[in-house]
Structures are given as C-alpha cells and as structure tokens.
Amino acid sequence: xxxxxxxxxxxxxxxxxxxxxxxxxxxxxxxxxxxxxxxxxxxxxxxxxxxxxxxxxxxxxxxxxxxxxxxxxxxxxxxxxxxxxxxxxxxxxxxxxxxxxxxxxxxxxxxxxxxxxxxxxxxxxxxxxxxxxxxxxxxxxxxxxxxxxxxxxxxxxxxxxxxxxxxxxxxxxxxxxxxxxxxxxxxxxxxxxxxxxxxxxxxxxxxxxxxxxxxxxxxxxxxxxxxxxxxxxxxxxxxxxxxxxxxxxxxxxxxxxxxxxxxxxxxxxxxxxxxxxxxxxxxxxxxxxxxxxxxxxxxxxxxxxxxxxxxxxxxxxxxxxxxxxxxxxxxxxxxxxxxxxxxxxxxxxxxxxxxxxxxxxxxxxxxxxxxxxxxxxxxxxxxxxxx
Ligand SMILES: [Zn+2]
Numbered sequence: 001x002x003x004x005x006x007x008x009x010x011x012x013x014x015x016x017x018x019x020x021x022x023x024x025x026x027x028x029x030x031x032x033x034x035x036x037x038x039x040x041x042x043x044x045x046x047x048x049x050x051x052x053x054x055x056x057x058x059x060x061x062x063x064x065x066x067x068x069x070x071x072x073x074x075x076x077x078x079x080x081x082x083x084x085x086x087x088x089x090x091x092x093x094x095x096x097x098x099x100x101x102x103x104x105x106x107x108x109x110x111x112x113x114x115x116x117x118x119x120x121x122x123x124x125x126x127x128x129x130x131x132x133x134x135x136x137x138x139x140x141x142x143x144x145x146x147x148x149x150x151x152x153x154x155x156x157x158x159x160x161x162x163x164x165x166x167x168x169x170x171x172x173x174x175x176x177x178x179x180x181x182x183x184x185x186x187x188x189x190x191x192x193x194x195x196x197x198x199x200x201x202x203x204x205x206x207x208x209x210x211x212x213x214x215x216x217x218x219x220x221x222x223x224x225x226x227x228x229x230x231x232x233x234x235x236x237x238x239x240x241x242x243x244x245x246x247x248x249x250x251x252x253x254x255x256x257x258x259x260x261x262x263x264x265x266x267x268x269x270x271x272x273x274x275x276x277x278x279x280x281x282x283x284x285x286x287x288x289x290x291x292x293x294x295x296x297x298x299x300x301x302x303x304x305x306x307x308x309x310x311x312x313x314x315x316x317x318x319x320x321x322x323x324x325x326x327x328x329x330x331x332x333x334x335x336x337x338x339x340x341x342x343x344x345x346x347x348x349x350x351x352x353x354x355x356x357x358x359x360x361x362x363x364x365x366x367x368x369x370x371x372x373x374x375x376x377x378x379x380x381x382x383x384x385x386x387x
Pocket of ligand 1: 006007008009010011050051052053054055
C-alpha cells in the first residue's frame with residue numbers, strides 16, 4: 001500500500017474517498033490466460049480527491065507497467081488527423097521549425113511517425129524494450145529511457161541529446177504515480193522557455209457521461225484543466241493554451257517558466273560601507289572631543305547597526321521605553337538596553353536615534369527629558385543627519 005498522499009502536492013489523502021469501486025479489474029493489460037484464472041480476482045479501488053490541489057486519484061499502487069506506453073488501437077485516421085493538426089499548430093505557433101522535439105513515452109512511435117512529415121528533428125523515449133525495437137524498425141529515433149528526476153535524456157549511441165526545444169506527451173501522465181517528477185525531469189532537459197504539448201483523458205468528460213467504467217487502475221489520476229495546470233506549475237511550467245480535443249481529452253501547451261532575474265543588491269552592500277564609514281568618523285570625532293554617545297531604539301535596526309559598526313563598541317547603551325527590553329542586551333553587540341531615565345545616572349552628549357518612523361517624536365522626548373544640550377542625530381537612508 002502506498003502512503004496515502006496526493007501524487008502531485010503530497011498532502012495527506014485523508015477523509016472518505018469520493019467513491020469505492022469493488023470487483024474492479026486489477027489492470028487493463030496482462031490479460032489473464034486460462035492458467036491465471038485461479039489467481040485473478042477483482043480488486044477494490046478508492047477514488048479520492050485531494051483536499052489541497054483538488055486532483056482526483058486512486059490511493060493504490062500504480063500498475064507494475066506504468067512506465068510503458070501500450071497503445072492498442074487509437075491509430076485511426078481521426079487520430080492521425082488530430083495529431084497533424086496539433087503538430088502544425090504547435091510547430092507554427094512556437095517557431096519550432098528545425099528544432100529538436102522529444103516525445104516522453106512514445107510507445108512504438110505511433111505518433112512520432114506522424115511527426116516525420118514536419119520540419120523538425122524528432123525523437124522519443126520509451127521504457128518497454130519490445131516497443132523501442134518496433135519503433136527502431138520503423139526508422140524512428142527511439143531509445144529506452146524513462147523520464148524521472150535526475151535523468152539526462154539522451155540516446156545511448158550519442159545520436160541525440162538535449163537540451164530539447166519542445167516535448168510531447170500523449171495520454172501518459174495519467175498513468176504516472178509521480179507526474180511532477182516526470183515533468184520536472186523533462187523541464188530540466190529543455191532549453192530556456194522550452195515548450196510542450198500534453199494530453200490526458202478529461203475527468204470532466206467522465207463526469208459528464210457518468211461513465212464509471214472509464215475508471216481503471218492503469219489511470220491512477222483523473223485530471224481537469226485546473227488540476228493539470230497545478231501539476232504543470234509545480235513542475236516549473238506555465239500553461240499557455242488549453243483545448244478539449246476528441247470530446248474526451250484535455251490538450252495543453254506549456255512553457256518552461258523563466259527563472260527569476262537575480263536581484264541587484266549592490267546598493268545594500270554599498271550602504272553598509274557608507275554607513276560603516278560615517279559612524280566610524282562620528283565615533284572618532286566624539287572620542288577626540290571627549291564626548292559620549294547613546295543610541296535610542298532597541299529594534300532590529302538598532303541591533304544590526306550596533307553589531308555591524310563601531311558604535312556597538314563606542315556607544316554607552318541603547319535607550320528604549322519598552323519595559324520588557326530594559327535590563328537586557330542587544331544581540332551580537334551586547335550593548336545594555338536601558339530605560340530613558342537611566343540617562344540621568346549616566347549622561348551622554350550625543351544620542352543617535354535608530355527608530356524609523358518615530359524619529360521626530362523621540363527627538364521631542366529627548367529635548368523634554370534631557371534638555372537642549374544633548375546633540376541629536378538620526379540615520380536617514382544611508383546618511384547621518386543632525387535633528
Ligand atoms: Zn494534491
């Protein structure tokens with residue numbers, strides 16, 4: 001039994017299942033022969049909906065052959081025409097002429113062969129050896145590989161390697177117990193802003209026609225546009241287009257999200273140098289004049305200025321009116337935090353206010369309590385100012 005967690009968002013699948021189906025076929029493949037009948041029996045399947053991401057899914061182990069793409073039929077004129085239309089749109093709209101496309105889970109190359117008529121370099125990966133061989137016999141560039149996190153998708157004979165400009169995945173994701181891992185692997189093997197065409201069966205269709213017999217353990221997940229979009233997003237893709245095809249299939253075009261531009265924080269680095277120098281100059285000047293310095297404001301700004309500049313050593317103390325801070329020490333610099341009245345016991349000549357937003361109010365308090373002889377300074381942006 002697998003952990004009862006959502007295959008996409010990993011939250012617990014707690015609560016009652018949406019539906020419990022008994023006497024269900026254990027799988028759609030590996031059809032029993034006469035000799036298997038004694039062993040074969042129906043299984044019970046619990047269909048859950050994740051309360052976090054909304055994905056509808058079975059809570060059971062996937063079928064043992066979930067990595068293989070076994071397509072029985074489906075290769076009809078309608079299907080070929082649909083793929084041709086999808087390929088044309090995908091290649092034209094996303095400028096993929098002459099580019100490299102990879103199909104993840106290509107079976108024996110049914111849909112890859114349709115791509116042969118288009119001006120792209122196409123290849124495919126498939127997990128089942130016998131299907132890989134059938135694909136090769138058709139002259140397609142297919143090799144045995146499965147897209148899971150960390151895999152580098154490249155042909156063992158070196159004839160093809162990434163990064164790929166686009167990928168294709170036709171009715172494969174709904175079999176996957178780790179769909180996000182699969183999509184992430186593909187994303188890592190794509191160019192920046194690489195695109196993809198994904199189809200999966202539509203849950204909306206199943207619900208519309210109430211076809212409970214559409215549910216099968218082979219399809220461990222049942223996607224809607226919303227849950228598919230969420231899974232793609234988790235894997236680092238944005239959905240650019242959504243379309244319902246063949247009445248029962250969701251088709252989406254995704255693009256790898258751009259990683260965020262690295263922020264320029266050189267101003268912060270510079271401010272540390274500038275402020276450090278100004279405060280060093282201030283401390284030097286006061287020392288030569290035999291004057292003493294206090295800080296007002298035991299907030300994080302005051303603590304950081306005390307611990308990262310000379311004033312942490314030079315100042316006598318930090319004044320703060322909050323009783324719960326008094327009698328304690330500034331972290332890292334260990335300057336004592338004192339009540340305003342402490343000034344009368346141990347007076348200073350200059351007070352540096354570090355309390356953004358309250359500077360004027362504190363300056364008035366200082367004048368009222370300690371008189372006009374105390375020089376008041378404040379840090380505005382990255383400069384010292386006399387108040
Ligand atoms: Zn979920």
